[in-house]
Amino acid sequence: MTVEHDKLKQLALAVLDTEIEAVTALRERVNEHFLKACDFMLACSGRIVVIGMGKSGHIGGKIAATLASTGTPAFFVHPGEASHGDMGMITSKDVVLALSNSGETSEILTILPLIKRLGVPLIAMSGKPHSTLAKCASAHIDVSVEREACPLGLAPTSSTTAALVMGDALAVALLEARGFTAEDFAMSHPGGLLGRRLLLRVSDIMHTGNDVPQVEESVLISEALIEMSAKGLGMTAVTNHQAEIIGIFTDGDLRRVLAQEINIHTQPLSNYVSRNCKTGHPDMLAAEALELMQRFKINALLITDDKQQLQGAINMHDLLRAGVV
Template structure:
């Protein structure tokens, strides 16, 4: 639908202009939130770091959706956490909370009935309470051990009714908590990968060369005395488009590839009379089996090759892999 048509049916502003206004309002409110951070934020971080249980995030309506995301972010970055719906909490789910836990309650008004119903019970259990609200004088903020101010001067909604800037501010504050906790715990990319084994990041950070390489009889290799014909047969049988040339100790001396064969033809070499020593490339590219598979991708892309030899710490050939192997493993 054209802008003029939208305006005819009551849209006061052009869509792109209104969208820009929404984004600018929300970005300004998040920036203002950053300037308001104070010692309460440090106290919240200290409470969570000292927590011997889990972080339980709760909130109603849109705040609940934000809480769900915050709980997921905390859990994936080293802070055991889950979301508890406050209405369900009144019907048995409060049993999820122990005195060792920290509860993060989110409410823009700080007066959500479902939250206020369970706050006294949370306090009675001995769990600590952190609130994220937009009202410093609310019942929820006054009942909290730590209160985080997430108020906004205006919502991005033109009617001023739909939670927009306020939910963005709460979400950004939750992200800030998660990232600071990650940093304080010394949480590493390896730790992150271990909690995301099924995703692309997990594959990039957990899959090792030895997990995807070809080994044993599947590794193409010939001796330095072999003929070019022998090398071609080995390449054809193993299907890697290359073969290693090894010494008596099975250490790579060179490599012979499809590209080397083409270059030999172009230079006029009589491949029926020469040995592989005459056409191989010295100092082949190698990688260790315990290196990340993504390191193999980086080497291949940087050196513009499609296959690598895998050697152990003693320099003995133990495997080989090509880009197709990495594609199958979904590392690329």
């Protein structure tokens, strides 16, 4: 069967429009019930145990993962398995977050008495405010939708999107309330790009010792060029007789000198140094150094200690190799 591309596009846009409407309707559901759920989760001394069947289970797994990675310890338990031993994973210190669009999922209703017996708060996220699950909950978050994006009205589409978005809203609200920082987030994501961007410090990648280009301001431009060529960082630190940094001389500075047809073998470097240059600290995050370099449109950064003594240098290539860019 061949379907025209225009028809496919119309169908896809209709899905997006329906789901946008469903998400927009959630704004008024961030109410006292939502806040009550947040209070239970913030007061939890154990874990947030997320349960759900079918598509709600898939959404629940993602919500649990988002909570856990943003400062709220959480894990997912399959309600069917809970009836066969996994209830032992839920303790009296936990909070249960149950997802069911109908609020009548039999596998969840079966374990409700056990959850009640533990005395743990039960947060329900469903599309039926008057369902059995909603009535048994300590707090109920309404994620009902007017219609599914599926033209048959059968496949969970808008309803799962609404639950997922509300789960994100819970996780981020809790993140802010806990004072969760970028470094805390990095500790949960030590691998891959996130870890590199958030955990790597300048001291981990900077050039040090003899690898750092450095000349005194009294040298000739040609001598500075030799030092720059030998170290290959596209610049050199410039110091006074006390080894204090007075500035930097870069490839860009050299191009400007050559454009003026200045004799680099006779002219002292001191007349062409970029003074009051930007510097970094060894303990700053590599991502912070990148932001500084991008903001001031510079390709290299001198690294100093608290006394402004030269400790090292980095350039954009170092950040690229480290995977920060």
